[in-house]
Amino acid sequence: MQRDLLEKQLREYNVELVRAIYVGPDGIARGKAFLPGSIDDVLAHGLGLTQAQASVTVFDHLPPESQFQPVGEVRICPDINTFQVLPYLPGHARMISNLNTIQGDPWELCPRHLLQTFLDRLSERGLVLRAAFENEFTIYRNVNGNWEPLDQTNCFSSAAMDMASPYILPMLSALEQQGVQVEKYYPEAGHGQHEIPIRHQAGMLSADQQVIFKETVRGVALANDFRISFMPKASPDSAGNGCHIHFSLWDKESEQNLFYDPNAAFGLSELALQFTAGVLNHLPAVMAFTAPTTNSYSRFVERCWSSCYASWGPDNREATLRAASGFLGQESATVNVEFKPSDPTCNPYLALSALLCAGLDGIDQGASPGEPVMTDPALLSEAERESRGMRRYPSDLSVSLSALEADSLFQRQFGESRIQDYLTMKRAEIEMINSLEHAAEQTAYLFRF
Numbered sequence: 001m002q003r004d005l006l007e008k009q010l011r012e013y014n015v016e017l018v019r020a021i022y023v024g025p026d027g028i029a030r031g032k033a034f035l036p037g038s039i040d041d042v043l044a045h046g047l048g049l050t051q052a053q054a055s056v057t058v059f060d061h062l063p064p065e066s067q068f069q070p071v072g073e074v075r076i077c078p079d080i081n082t083f084q085v086l087p088y089l090p091g092h093a094r095m096i097s098n099l100n101t102i103q104g105d106p107w108e109l110c111p112r113h114l115l116q117t118f119l120d121r122l123s124e125r126g127l128v129l130r131a132a133f134e135n136e137f138t139i140y141r142n143v144n145g146n147w148e149p150l151d152q153t154n155c156f157s158s159a160a161m162d163m164a165s166p167y168i169l170p171m172l173s174a175l176e177q178q179g180v181q182v183e184k185y186y187p188e189a190g191h192g193q194h195e196i197p198i199r200h201q202a203g204m205l206s207a208d209q210q211v212i213f214k215e216t217v218r219g220v221a222l223a224n225d226f227r228i229s230f231m232p233k234a235s236p237d238s239a240g241n242g243c244h245i246h247f248s249l250w251d252k253e254s255e256q257n258l259f260y261d262p263n264a265a266f267g268l269s270e271l272a273l274q275f276t277a278g279v280l281n282h283l284p285a286v287m288a289f290t291a292p293t294t295n296s297y298s299r300f301v302e303r304c305w306s307s308c309y310a311s312w313g314p315d316n317r318e319a320t321l322r323a324a325s326g327f328l329g330q331e332s333a334t335v336n337v338e339f340k341p342s343d344p345t346c347n348p349y350l351a352l353s354a355l356l357c358a359g360l361d362g363i364d365q366g367a368s369p370g371e372p373v374m375t376d377p378a379l380l381s382e383a384e385r386e387s388r389g390m391r392r393y394p395s396d397l398s399v400s401l402s403a404l405e406a407d408s409l410f411q412r413q414f415g416e417s418r419i420q421d422y423l424t425m426k427r428a429e430i431e432m433i434n435s436l437e438h439a440a441e442q443t444a445y446l447f448r449f
């Protein structure tokens with residue numbers, strides 16, 4: 001966005017406060033707000049932030065053993081191209097930010113910078129990532145002072161659409177006003193669970209739109225006296241909130257979808273298969289970023305549509321990677337791969353970086369994902385799954401973190417410092433959760449993301 005256009009919007013919408021937000025390694029959108037009068041100063045110099053914030057857990061705890069302590073500073077540097085007036089909060093605007101060093105260079109711990117380095121690597125190969133995050137979330141309404149899920153109806157229920165309409169319509173409108181293209185809407189299987197799939201976007205915008213999506217859905221709720229939970233397993237006895245990632249690689253020049261091959265089985269190209277194989281080969285390390293909370297692992301229940309076993313398959317909604325069939329006559333535009341073991345507590349920049357790190361390795365190795373799985377892996381015997389290499393997902397976050405620690409590809413490509421920081425921070429989070437009564441995990445995460 002041009003500076004003069006931004007000025008026009010600040011005046012036209014009577015903006016009184018602009019927030020510069022970033023998503024740190026913990027996955028929470030945080031930031032600092034400033035008055036519009038200082039916008040040039042902020043764009044030129046950024047806002048101050050303690051380095052320690054990269055090591056702070058979702059519970060705002062700074063582990064004493066982490067490498068970043070209260071001495072040392074970085075800058076929150078808003079990206080002018082992400083400026084948006086908030087349609088659901090009059091007087092407010094938002095910019096998404098990078099974290100830079102005080103010298104103005106990309107900071108080694110900034111998640112948005114990391115994604116940029118992977119996107120640049122793709123670009124050197126003539127490739128562009130297109131991706132969409134597909135969030136499920138739980139709507140809570142206030143019933144006599146208690147927050148309760150909005151409905152207890154069925155998946156895709158028309159009755160649930162009636163009940164949720166006053167909550168959903170303002171969300172759809174606010175998303176569209178910010179350039180997030182809504183593709184569909186439907187109630188999901190869990191109590192009060194709803195889903196708004198959005199259109200895929202290229203590169204950084206796909207991750208930025210995930211931030212805008214969550215900010216908007218939560219913000220619309222707060223402005224209208226209801227609340228949203230993005231917690232992976234908000235109700236222990238009903239379906240979890242996933243955030244599947246749909247992705248494909250496109251040719252930069254011809255703008256063709258390179259995951260599509262009309263002559264290949266399921267229309268899925270060799271490139272897509274190699275990428276899929278790379279993700280499967282590094283799955284537990286990838287999941288350290290895509291299923292990043294202790295609660296994430298409660299979601300992986302057999303026959304709950306969340307997937308539980310490392311596998312891939314065409315239109316298989318219990319596989320880790322679903323090769324999504326193209327729509328008739330639009331195959332080239334619509335063939336994509338859906339990654340299931342991710343949820344809305346993930347940092348979208350780290351999640352996409354993790355997928356690219358693993359997927360590009362699959363391409364470099366010319367890896368094969370093996371035979372597709374044509375049934376629900378849960379219906380196979382343990383011996384069958386084992387013979388086909390369909391491993392059960394890590395049982396909890398600590399297992400994924402250990403896999404990440406042992407994954408030399410991730411150590412190299414994410415950087416040892418970033419991995420070390422992440423492991424320390426996440427292990428402190430686990431310790432905190434373990435110190436709570438079991439039921440308290442629910443309250444600790446419920447409205448945090």
Ligand code: GLU
Pocket residue numbers: 136188239240241242243299304305306307317340
């Ligand atoms: N709620 C399911 C999950 O936890 C996903 C349902 C679906 O959209 O297939 O991932």
Ligand code: MG
Pocket residue numbers: 136188195
């Ligand atoms: Mg769904």
